[in-house]
Amino acid sequence: MKEWSGKRYWIVGASAGLGSALAHQLSRVGAKLVLSARDGDALRELADELPGHAEVVTLDITKEESCADAVATVGDVDGIVFCAGVYWPFGAKEWDTEKAVAMGEVNYIGAMRFLGHVVPRMVERDHGHIVLVGSLTGYRGLPGSFAYTSSKSAVMSLAECLHADLRKTGVQVQLLSPGFVKTRLTEKNDFNMPQIMEPEKAARIMFDHMNSDGFSRAFPNPFAWVFKIGQVLPDGLYYRIFS
Numbered sequence: 700m701k702e703w704s705g706k707r708y709w710i711v712g713a714s715a716g717l718g719s720a721l722a723h724q725l726s727r728v729g730a731k732l733v734l735s736a737r738d739g740d741a742l743r744e745l746a747d748e749l750p751g752h753a754e755v756v757t758l759d760i761t762k763e764e765s766c767a768d769a770v771a772t773v774g775d776v777d778g779i780v781f782c783a784g785v786y787w788p789f790g791a792k793e794w795d796t797e798k799a800v801a802m803g804e805v806n807y808i809g810a811m812r813f814l815g816h817v818v819p820r821m822v823e824r825d826h827g828h829i830v831l832v833g834s835l836t837g838y839r840g841l842p843g844s845f846a847y848t849s850s851k852s853a854v855m856s857l858a859e860c861l862h863a864d865l866r867k868t869g870v871q872v873q874l875l876s877p878g879f880v881k882t883r884l885t886e887k888n889d890f891n892m893p894q895i896m897e898p899e900k901a902a903r904i905m906f907d908h909m910n911s912d913g914f915s916r917a918f919p920n921p922f923a924w925v926f927k928i929g930q931v932l933p934d935g936l937y938y939r940i941f942s
Contacts, residue, residue: 701910704729707776708828711758711813712783714741716882717832717905720898721780724906726751733773736783760809770816778828779817781810786884790843799846806850810857818861818870825869830909831858833876835917838926842942851876862914875905876917894922 708725712718714736722732726749734742735758746753756772759765760783785805787798810831821827836844837851858874865872879885879892880901896919908916917923929937 705731706778707731707733709733709735709773709776709779711735711760711779711781713745714738716884717877717880717898717901718780718782719745720902721782721905722749722753723899724902726753728906733776735769758813760813761804763812766813766816770820775820775824776817777826778830780830780832781813782832783809784832784884786847786887788843788887788889789846791845802846802850803853806847807853807857810854814857814861821870822865822868827870828909829861829870829872830905831855831861831872831874832905833858833874835876835878835923835926837876838917839929839937839941858915866914871912872914873908874915875908876915876923877901877904878919878922894919 703725706729708730710718710722710725710732713722713732713734718736722734722745726732729751731751732749732753733756734746734753735756736742737757737759739755739757742755742757746755754773756769758769783805785801787795787802789795789798814829817827818829821829831854833855834847834851836848837855841848855874855876858872862872862874877896879888879895881895881897885892885895901918904916904918917927929941932940
């Protein structure tokens, strides 16, 4: 069990959903929080709700200057949780370039842009905790979700590479890959979502994993097992089942 009291954690994508729920979880155990997203009003409302200390720093991860200014303002932290993301449900037959590029820009390139300002500082100090949020959809290609799935797959690969580079240093990297979480993003779906979770439940699972020394956790089971098994199926069988 980690010691959280007094530790400074920066949640990027804190204004709603999973990020907001995790902010409540971390604040209850005494962490000092930095809350970031584009919606400053929502962040200030969240900060007022939390039992502990919270700073609000608005941030647009699609802009280099915004990332640089935010990191200069915040300074060094003990850990960051990157859970910013956007989502629209459509497949290749309904290709929407603007929304597809936005998903890549926010979900993956935004993580790369932001981490480019944070990771070198943690490496130099040999201290830090990096938590990236992937998705069960990122394990392998799925129908109707090429933009979101590929962006989350990229985030998961990024986490794996960072872990490979930093696992023997003082910088811990962790990956969490949830299934369906009841948020304004999943409200866009018009299909059945097995084992959909409330954000608070997902945040508790995330917090449990953040307390561990493990690298990756996919949840909830048994839904997550389906995607893990899918990774080892031959292509012909996989696409007959999943598409």
